[in-house]
Amino acid sequence: MTTMKAVEIKGGKGPIENLFINEIPRPKIDHAKALIKVKAFGLNRMDLLQREGMYPVPPQAPSTLGVEFSGTIEELAGESEKGFKRGDEVFGLAYGGAYAEYIAVSTHMLLHKPDELSWEQCAGIPETWITALQAMYLIGEFAPGKSILWHAGASAVSIAGQQLSKANGASAVFATARSDDKCDFCVKELGAKAAYNTETADWSAEVLKATEGKGVDIIVDYIGPATFAGNLNAAARDGRIVNLASLSGAKLKPEMAQPDFSNFVRKRIRIEGSSLRSRDELYQGKLRDQLHDHALPKFKDGSFKVHIEKVFPWEQIQEAHRLMESNKTKGKIICTIA
Structure with missing residues (x-):
């Protein structure tokens, strides 16, 4: 043949x-x-x-x-x-x-x-779980005791990531999604500590509240410009932001929250993009x-x-x-x- x-x-x-x-x-x-x-x-x-x-x-x-x-x-x-x-x-x-x-x-x-x-x-x-492992370990430098936030929490990679994070000793696992139904799924089915609806909640403020002002050690993001400011706000000192996609476009738009770039220096944040393929x-x-x-x-x-x-x-x-x-x-x- x-x-x-x-x-x-x-x-x-x-x-x-x-x-x-x-x-x-x-x-x-x-x-x-x-x-x-x-x-x-x-x-x-x-x-x-x-x-x-x-x-x-x-x-x-x-x-x-x-x-x-x-x-x-x-x-x-x-x-x-x-x-x-x-x-x-x-x-x-x-x-x-x-x-x-x-x-x-x-x-x-x-x-x-x-x-x-x-x-x-x-x-x-394969693609889903390997991407999650790459984001967590090779780029995000995950270790037991670190906290982590997965954007697009009901996406396949974040579903894998939340399970991996919880099983491998994360101190807290957070997620975001664009509906209450998906947020409930992350908490009830995947074991996230909390999940926030990005359409109705100030998710970065909620993350800071849930971590008593510390923020999260690792953020895995696929959204890009629309979550950029929130990521800088929600990241902990020496935090790692892993960007895997840019679903909200290639550039910041006027209607989007504007980032406070002082966070980069003040929190010693590192942001890194990656593509597995x-x-x-x-x-x-x-x-x-x-x-x-x-x-x-x-x-x-x-x-x-x-x-x-x-x-x-x-x-x-x-x-x-x-x-x-x-x-x-x-x-x-x-x-x-x-």
Whole structure:
């Protein structure tokens, strides 16, 4: 077989209606890569941006969308990592290409699928949980006893992050969201100490009140300009602000709260931006190992949960993208391939 079915975008970019399933060449493998027959793949917000031509895709990525998947190993190249064989059930992270029947991916980014988890659950772990681990540890310098705030608390990465923070000894876990329902979810389902509705509350003032004026040690942010001033206000001395996206735009607008830049010096705040997808394989591989060692056992015993909003057959990829664009989800959107 030299071809396969994959989701493509008419014209290379565009609205949801441009997504369709087409016949394309099946990828070839070399070096340490494996060819995976995909069972399920997870959607991420970067997919929406890439579909619209607004995401900087790394040069090694195929044009096909999708970075996380689960499936079975069909073939292995000669330099593949030991411990994998044809027929193994796996899940993993890729630079792209998961919206397809087959994907070529480095074995350094694969994990064996636990029997305790479904294909759908495994497809929702790699990008989400590795991003949370990266933000917490490699950038935010998390350690037991530190407090942490996760913006967009009902997003998949923050759902993972709150679980990781609580399990790994955070002194307090906070979250924000844009609805009371999502805030309740963070507190009741994920164990956050408190969650604040950014539409109705002065969340940074509430964080300061809850921490007796100290602020939080780590803030993980995807919003950008709209939360910038609040982040500087809510951060503790020597606080770390990790910026992973800029969903409120690229620039501060007049109607947004204006930042007090004296906070940078007075509190010795460090802000750092990052993108997991642009990192090299060695960097991503270290995070895969961390996921394997620190998170996978807790998935197996049920301590960590993959919260799935909805599963679609991949023929309904347009409906899946439409649901993600609605911003009404609490957890992952997964597509399955029969």
